[in-house]
Amino acid sequence: MFDLLGNSRRRRILRHLLDERQITLTDLSARIAAWENDTPVADLTSRERKQVYSSLYQTHVPRLSEHGLVEYDSEERLVSLTGDADRIRRFLEVEAPDRTGFSHQWSRYFLWTAVVGSAVIAGNWLGTAPTTHVTTESLYGVLTVVFMMLSISFVMAVEGPKLLRLGN
Structure with missing residues (x-):
C-alpha cells in the first residue's frame, strides 16, 4: 500500500474518489492537472490535460486497478473506487505534517x-x-x-x- 501511495498522482486519484465515488477519466485528469499546475481547470492548456490524462490512463489507474482499489470502465471511461474507503482514508491521512x-x-x-x-x-x-x-x-x-x-x-x-x- 505504501508503495502504491508513494506517487502523488495516485494519492490524488484516491482522494478525488473518496469524495466522488465515480468520475470520468477526463474530469479526473483535468482536476489533477489543475492541482499540479496550481490553476483553475478552465485555464489548463490541452497539453497539460493530455500529459496527466496519458499518465493516469497508461500507468496510475491500471496500477490502482491491479491492486483492487479502483475499477476502470473503458467503454464509459469511468474510474470508480472499489477498495475499502475507510482503509484508504487512513493510509492517506498518514502524511508528513505541514511545516x-x-x-x-x-x-x-x-x-x-x-x-x-x-x-x-x-x-x-x-x-x-x-x-x-x-x-x-x-x-x-x-x-x-x-x-x-x-x-x-x-x-x-x-x-x-x-x-x-x-x-x-
Whole structure:
C-alpha cells in the first residue's frame, strides 16, 4: 500500500474518489492537472490535460486497478473506487505534517538575526552603536557563531527526528 501511495498522482486519484465515488477519466485528469499546475481547470492548456490524462490512463489507474482499489470502465471511461474507503482514508491521512508555518518561523529567526547583526556592525562602522569599543572582527565572530547555532537548531528541529531514527 505504501508503495502504491508513494506517487502523488495516485494519492490524488484516491482522494478525488473518496469524495466522488465515480468520475470520468477526463474530469479526473483535468482536476489533477489543475492541482499540479496550481490553476483553475478552465485555464489548463490541452497539453497539460493530455500529459496527466496519458499518465493516469497508461500507468496510475491500471496500477490502482491491479491492486483492487479502483475499477476502470473503458467503454464509459469511468474510474470508480472499489477498495475499502475507510482503509484508504487512513493510509492517506498518514502524511508528513505541514511545516509551512514552521518554515516561516525559522526564516524570521534568520532574517532578524541578519537585520540586527547588520545594524550593529553598521553602527560600529559609523561609530554610533554602543559597541564602538568592540572590534568589527569580534562582531563578525559573534554573528557567525549566532548563525551557526541558529542553523544547527534549525537542522535539529526539522531533521532531528529523522536523524535520531537513523541512529536506532
